Amino acid sequence: MTMRQLGLSIYPDHSTFEADKAYLELGHKYGFSRIFMSMLEIKGSVEETKNKFQKIIDVGNELGYATVLDVAPRIFEQLGISYDDLKFFSDLHVAGIRLDEGFNGATEAMLSYNPYGLIVELNMSNNVDYLNNIISYQANTPFLYGCHNFYPQVGTGLPYDFFMECTERFRKFGIHTAAFVASQVGDQGPWNVNDGLPTLEMDRRLPIEVQAKHLFASGGIDDVIIGNAYASEAELAALARIDRYQVQFHIDFVDAVNDIEKTVALKPQHFRRGDMNSLVIRSTMPRVTYKDVPNAPHDNTEEFQRGDILVGNDDFGIYKNELQIVLEPHKEPRKNKIGSISPEELILLDFIKPWSKFRFID
Template identity: 25%
Template structure:
């Protein structure tokens, strides 16, 4: 499940409305926001939350509000229609009582075995409890990957839904503007690669931590999470054949260790040219897209994506190269996996 963040630091406007609609169209289904209400600005924050809820209700987007106990007490009681992500001040007895009525997200990073035992003793409704990790604005402070994986495996053994954040790309949140990831290793990673890594490591809900995700990445997320297609982008294409671009291709069902072998390529090449003549050989660096020439006999016409640096081979022509972000996606193109090589974003 995919989610994104919206922050109450401004009045809801038309640009916000368009963004919410676009994210919904790309199958993001939940929103995270924070409501630590300043004493002198309670009315403004409450009004902004109401405006957000008015629009998310019509779009059928669920909202989780990060809140501490003091801010919850200051929140107007007539505001309803959202879930809580509990911060400071709540006891396990509070949580157990609240879980009887609504869904709650707890701090995954600090939740301990003793907390779980206490929640059981207070008869908490565990069907309404989720474990949400924090995001970390300051560089070098994001979570360690191995610790994170162990924590998530523990939650899965308890049957608890897990959540984590990756950064955005179109607008980063201040005042540091260094992204809002849960994992430090993902602070500068390709966003789709980061999301897939979380998905494959026991994370049920993947949220964008920063205020905006570009349309480029909205499309990439939609193609992968809804259609099962990885979008790659061509970086150099002076000799790249058009019959390979902007269409769905597949890796073989018996995936190779060093390369991705395009199933459709030899048949497609036969329709476009009789012979693949040798070109000047160049090294096959990671991200290179190659085609076997006539010197490779019956393999002529096979197109491959190179996973890691390989030496030049006079039987192989280098056609082009995907960009650095796309290279990070190559490890996720497994057996029978679908992908596209796009000429532009």
């Protein structure tokens, strides 16, 4: 698997060079390294279009970004260029082009051998034998990438199960993948409807970092790209802070939480026991590490709810200081509730399998 990246989208047809440049500089500050750029319409002459796009692409290249340009067949016609020669895009200094619409398989395979070393990114948001067809024409797979669509209209994003079926087709061949999350403040996209630009419908209104955690936790996505522009600096910072390789839950501590419980939650590398159960996720090493540290009962009489975080108290014998995350409601006075997972992050519990690693942040 390749290293996971964060990306931004810019829309030069709907923005100014200065605003895009400032956004890319801000993204660079927070470790973003991919640009999705839309070229779905041509304004002015071919030369004017070329100059406008190349100018901002060069800024991105200087900042260490790789730019993939989203192109539709009609753009090739408007520009008077052919699929046999991608020199126009090489001259723009892009890393690759994304084919918004597919061809016959043989065309995509041939494009993957372009002499400029351009990545050919395929649309992942369809559950058909499209990719198998391309591969069967002996495509140059290191130069094939996959990227899901985004969906500007509320209610039209992909359902999770379908998203995973589409994604698995690409993972099977080890192809680099990407999908989109939505900024809650960005109002710029390719079209005049913009209800956020996520891939997954269920993620549309979630905090941006939870959307990204969700995509990474699925195990199918290498790169997470913000679909709409411009995300706020707070959103960029929130994305920069997440762990791209394991689920990281935000914990809201109860008032009575004590020092040992904070240590048990925040210090260890947690993993779920291999012999799982359906009641709780158990992280058992803390009870070994901190077996001699007292932990008086508190917040131990209520019914615990899904997403509550528990630590065994002094009455729990060998299980004192074991950490658990509640999956099913139950009562148990030998456990202290030390906090709970943010409600928006409850969807991430499904990704904690036997031996899955996870962490908490305060």
